[in-house]
Amino acid sequence: MDFSLQPDSPEISAFRQEVRAWLAENMKGSEHLRWSGNWSTRENAEEYKFRRALAGKLGAKRWLFPTYPVKYGGAGMSLDHQFVLETEIDKYGLSLGSVFYTLSRLVAPALMKFGTEEQKAEFLPPMMGGELAVWQVLTEPQGGSDVANCQTKAIRDGDDYIVNGQKVLVGHHLPPDFLWTFVCTNPAGKRHENLGWLYIPATLPGITIQHMHLMMGIKNAIFFDNVRVPAKYLVGGENNGWKVANSYLELEHGGGGSVAEHPLFARLIAHCQRTNFDGESLMEDQDVRDVLAEMLIDLDVQRLMGLRNFWHRYVKQPHSYGGPQFLFLQRMVRLRNAERVQKICGYDALNPDDSVHEVADFEYTVRSGPGWLHGGGTLDTDRLIIARRLGLGRPSQEDAPTTV
Numbered sequence: 236m237d238f239s240l241q242p243d244s245p246e247i248s249a250f251r252q253e254v255r256a257w258l259a260e261n262m263k264g265s266e267h268l269r270w271s272g273n274w275s276t277r278e279n280a281e282e283y284k285f286r287r288a289l290a291g292k293l294g295a296k297r298w299l300f301p302t303y304p305v306k307y308g309g310a311g312m313s314l315d316h317q318f319v320l321e322t323e324i325d326k327y328g329l330s331l332g333s334v335f336y337t338l339s340r341l342v343a344p345a346l347m348k349f350g351t352e353e354q355k356a357e358f359l360p361p362m363m364g365g366e367l368a369v370w371q372v373l374t375e376p377q378g379g380s381d382v383a384n385c386q387t388k389a390i391r392d393g394d395d396y397i398v399n400g401q402k403v404l405v406g407h408h409l410p411p412d413f414l415w416t417f418v419c420t421n422p423a424g425k426r427h428e429n430l431g432w433l434y435i436p437a438t439l440p441g442i443t444i445q446h447m448h449l450m451m452g453i454k455n456a457i458f459f460d461n462v463r464v465p466a467k468y469l470v471g472g473e474n475n476g477w478k479v480a481n482s483y484l485e486l487e488h489g490g491g492g493s494v495a496e497h498p499l500f501a502r503l504i505a506h507c508q509r510t511n512f513d514g515e516s517l518m519e520d521q522d523v524r525d526v527l528a529e530m531l532i533d534l535d536v537q538r539l540m541g542l543r544n545f546w547h548r549y550v551k552q553p554h555s556y557g558g559p560q561f562l563f564l565q566r567m568v569r570l571r572n573a574e575r576v577q578k579i580c581g582y583d584a585l586n587p588d589d590s591v592h593e594v595a596d597f598e599y600t601v602r603s604g605p606g607w608l609h610g611g612g613t614l615d616t617d618r619l620i621i622a623r624r625l626g627l628g629r630p631s632q633e634d635a636p637t638t639v
């Protein structure tokens with residue numbers, strides 16, 4: 236199968252040059268930043284500030300959501316333009332999504348699909364301008380895999396919803412502007428028909444965020460205590476949250492695809508070339524080379540699956556089981572890479588002190604490998620969705636929802 240991409244057209248080639256020059260200028264001063272994992276406890280305020288500023292500048296150029304309509308803050312560009320932006324930013328070890336440290340990359344498509352015209356006009360421009368940090372708060376203390384069993388209540392009272400309950404988010408320590416959350420709007424209603432989606436200003440009275448320092452980084456519990464949320468923040472209509480959930484979670488669960496190459500491999504190669512053990516470079520050691528070869532194969536398969544899903548997403552022909560398949564593989568590759576980094580770097584891979592490492596990502600890779608088995612659902616959730624999409628043990632196959 237030929238996975239090679241077509242050469243850039245003259246227009247796209249000129250755009251690529253423009254993006255490269257812009258990035259060379261605007262990434263200045265970030266050379267020492269390693270873009271550690273989003274949830275790393277090592278993440279520092281300087282790195283965060285740089286990302287947020289970069290997001291604002293990319294947003295002002297309308298390059299964060301390049302294919303979205305101009306009236307909402309996008310640039311109305313083609314997928315080729317987006318591909319250029321993604322691949323050029325990727326060369327700095329970042330992605331368009333990770334630049335601004337927020338889940339707006341997932342929320343904006345859901346708003347495009349389910350928002351009213353008024354909601355799109357009000358909510359999308361600041362999001363696309365890179366001005367907002369949005370946290371996705373879906374998981375609840377009693378269990379996250381079964382999101383439909385949502386216990387946080389949002390009861391209509393005049394023009395508002397009164398929200399009470401608790402969510403858990405694995406995120407960073409800096410505050411969000413908005414919470415994107417799933418609520419039960421009709422406690423007496425049938426499962427899947429009693430839910431709603433709210434986009435909640437995070438500063439409303441009654442919202443408390445409490446940090447918990449866990450293995451993968453900061454974790455936050457979010458408490459809603461009689462929070463009065465204006466009804467204009469309900470997305471997708473009354474008791475219609477499950478429909479929004481299907482589309483939104485498909486995007487989160489791998490259906491969005493990815494064009495990024497993981498920076499870990501190149502960093503590990505550089506480390507092995509520079510590091511000597513018993514008088515020879517780690518690169519000369521056959522055992523190390525074998526581990527690196529396995530890693531390269533895994534990461535390449537993952538990249539191709541991500542590319543396939545990215546393409547399916549934008550031609551609006553969702554791959555039936557491609558999303559959870561990609562996510563399942565990504566989780567397993569993360570776990571295997573945690574073991575591989577440990578095999579190559581030994582005890583050093585367990586030391587969070589950056590000065591011991593030439594590459595800051597290694598310790599986080601080891602620490603987060605097991606944790607990622609649970610990020611955005613679990614391996615079991617992935618398996619379950621794949622089985623339903625294939626129709627295993629059922630008379631019919633479930634369709635994958637379209638995402639934007």
Ligand SMILES: Cc1cc2nc3c(=O)[nH]c(=O)nc-3n(C[C@H](O)[C@H](O)[C@H](O)COP(=O)(O)OP(=O)(O)OC[C@H]3O[C@@H](n4cnc5c(N)ncnc54)[C@H](O)[C@@H]3O)c2cc1C
Pocket residue numbers: 274371372373374375376377378379380381403404405406451606607608609610611612613614615616
């Ligand atoms: C890195 C990271 C980032 C995260 N980010 C966010 C975030 O941004 N926002 C947010 O809301 N949440 C977030 N989460 C939480 C995450 O979505 C949940 O951890 C996940 O959905 C699983 O829920 P749980 O931890 O409550 O486990 P549970 O749902 O309680 O599952 C416990 C175990 O039971 C298994 N299990 C459950 N149901 C079934 C079933 N039907 N069949 C077979 N096995 C089953 C599970 O696979 C798991 O092994 C994050 C988690 C991590 C680790």
